[in-house]
Amino acid sequence: MAIISTAGLARTFQTKRGPVDAVRGIDLTVREGEILGFLGPNGAGKTTTLRMLTTLLAPTGGAATVAGHDLATEPDGVRRACGYVAQSGGVDPQITVREELVTQGRLYRLTRTRAAERAEELADDLGLTELLDRKCAALSGGQRRRLDIAMALTHRPAVLFLDEPTTGLDPGSRADLWRLVRRLRDGHGTTVFLTTHYLDEADALADRLVVVDGGVVVAEGTPSALKLRYGGSTDASLQDTFLAITGRSASPADAAPVAV
Amino acid sequence: MLLHDTALIYGRYLRQSLRSRFALLFGVLMPLLYLLFFGPLLTDLPLGGQASSWQVLVPGLLLQLGLFGASFAGFTIILEKGQGVLERMRVTPVSRLALLLGRVLRDATVFVFQAVLLVLAALVMGLRAPLAGVLIGFAFVALLTVSLAALSYALAMKIDTPHGFGPVVNALTMPSMLLSGLMLPMTLGPAWLDVLSHLMPFRYLVDAVRDAYAGAYATAHMLYGTLVAVAFALLAVTVGTRVFRTAGA
Numbered sequence: 001m002a003i004i005s006t007a008g009l010a011r012t013f014q015t016k017r018g019p020v021d022a023v024r025g026i027d028l029t030v031r032e033g034e035i036l037g038f039l040g041p042n043g044a045g046k047t048t049t050l051r052m053l054t055t056l057l058a059p060t061g062g063a064a065t066v067a068g069h070d071l072a073t074e075p076d077g078v079r080r081a082c083g084y085v086a087q088s089g090g091v092d093p094q095i096t097v098r099e100e101l102v103t104q105g106r107l108y109r110l111t112r113t114r115a116a117e118r119a120e121e122l123a124d125d126l127g128l129t130e131l132l133d134r135k136c137a138a139l140s141g142g143q144r145r146r147l148d149i150a151m152a153l154t155h156r157p158a159v160l161f162l163d164e165p166t167t168g169l170d171p172g173s174r175a176d177l178w179r180l181v182r183r184l185r186d187g188h189g190t191t192v193f194l195t196t197h198y199l200d201e202a203d204a205l206a207d208r209l210v211v212v213d214g215g216v217v218v219a220e221g222t223p224s225a226l227k228l229r230y231g232g233s234t235d236a237s238l239q240d241t242f243l244a245i246t247g248r249s250a251s252p253a254d255a256a257p258v259a260v
Numbered sequence: 261m262l263l264h265d266t267a268l269i270y271g272r273y274l275r276q277s278l279r280s281r282f283a284l285l286f287g288v289l290m291p292l293l294y295l296l297f298f299g300p301l302l303t304d305l306p307l308g309g310q311a312s313s314w315q316v317l318v319p320g321l322l323l324q325l326g327l328f329g330a331s332f333a334g335f336t337i338i339l340e341k342g343q344g345v346l347e348r349m350r351v352t353p354v355s356r357l358a359l360l361l362g363r364v365l366r367d368a369t370v371f372v373f374q375a376v377l378l379v380l381a382a383l384v385m386g387l388r389a390p391l392a393g394v395l396i397g398f399a400f401v402a403l404l405t406v407s408l409a410a411l412s413y414a415l416a417m418k419i420d421t422p423h424g425f426g427p428v429v430n431a432l433t434m435p436s437m438l439l440s441g442l443m444l445p446m447t448l449g450p451a452w453l454d455v456l457s458h459l460m461p462f463r464y465l466v467d468a469v470r471d472a473y474a475g476a477y478a479t480a481h482m483l484y485g486t487l488v489a490v491a492f493a494l495l496a497v498t499v500g501t502r503v504f505r506t507a508g509a
Binding site: 051054055056058076079080082083084086087088089090091092093094095099103104106107108109151 | 261264265268272275276279340342343344345347348349350351352353354506
């Protein structure tokens with residue numbers, strides 16, 4: 001069953017140099033409980049799409065439903081069903097981890113007691129218990145990212161959007177985060193919609209990939225189906241497959257290194 | 261829900277203000293310097309009317325405090341946009357209006373606190389004014405702060421960098437201060453300046469607070485001051501609400 005479906009979802013920004021079509025028309029469906037990897041070169045429209053699906057940005061064209069709620073007419077329903085972790089995260093460095101978690105619970109309309117309990121549960125679940133009374137500024141990159149995700153899970157969302165969740169993390173923290181994402185899906189049936197530039201991450205984590213370029217979907221399928229179709233064989237690297245799809249480089253056959 | 265959310269946002273930002281006590285006191289510094297080093301120059305000057313020079317100057321300094329402080333309130337939103345805090349809140353079901361009102365009410369609280377400090381210092385310097393008048397003055401500071409902070413946040417939502425925001429606010433606040441006669445009554449100046457200053461909404465506020473400090477409550481100045489302050493606050497909060505509802509869109 002589709003938990004997200006979009007039809008011609010588009011966003012044009014008006015700038016001083018004229019209109020810019022950041023997203024030209026995205027058609028995609030995400031099945032419930034799926035981990036979807038949303039790939040594309042810089043400027044392809046990934047973040048803009050995510051910001052539209054999470055109600056942060058109104059589309060200028062097309063339509064979408066998220067968890068049964070229409071994006072345009074029921075933004076509150078979409079907000080209650082979604083968690084979102086932006087690239088930059090979203091915590092105040094001067095505030096303690098506990099205060100941020102409790103405030104987040106209160107923003108989702110939990111009572112004061114329930115919000116305090118939920119903060120403890122989330123901290124326990126994401127290995128933040130020891131850090132609850134530290135300021136967010138004192139956390140390491142990996143800890144910060146776990147806190148960002150804990151904040152997004154406050155209301156047990158059906159869909160979790162992660163925008164480049166492992167950028168800047170060390171290999172150990174990345175592996176932790178992959179385990180966490182799998183655990184969320186396997187344990188709670190959470191649908192995870194994530195963007196990444198790390199193709200090994202997409203390969204290891206995603207059930208299905210959607211590749212966007214120039215604001216439209218240019219390919220979609222399981223990692224191995226895409227490798228077979230665009231890379232020539234299921235043994236092709238996702239890197240070569242990606243480059244072949246987006247046309248950012250010559251096809252793998254004549255990928256001779258250029259003299260430097 | 262609006263009340264719940266507004267109280268939540270108000271609490272969050274009031275705690276933020278209390279964490280930086282230095283900034284809380286620093287805000288009073290500029291009007292305090294005027295009080296100490298400019299106020300004594302006026303004591304023997306003929307400023308018109310029966311009121312003492314302190315009853316004329318202190319209302320102006322109170323509104324100056326609100327004008328300069330609240331106009332820069334938007335800086336914090338620019339920082340929070342960079343940290344991602346604003347978007348993180350905007351993906352929750354929290355009321356959009358509460359995101360504005362909670363902040364604006366925090367600002368009003370902070371500025372009334374600073375206004376109390378300023379008036380206490382003025383009492384030491386020689387101000388004598390009726391208590392009711394002083395309280396009316398605080399009400400005007402609160403309303404002015406609500407208005408200007410709402411506009412400042414609305415502007416900050418549209419601007420991405422602090423160095424884009426600062427010059428715009430400076431360019432608006434300086435002429436506002438000079439043309440509204442915050443330092444000296446505009447009636448002292450030539451007719452053209454007096455007429456020009458009536459185009460400034462703050463002119464009506466400062467005239468009203470000066471009347472209040474002189475113990476005159478049922479005057480035309482008070483009526484116009486109240487009308488302008490309330491109308492300006494409604495307009496500013498409406499603009500702010502509209503921007504907060506559609507921000508990013």
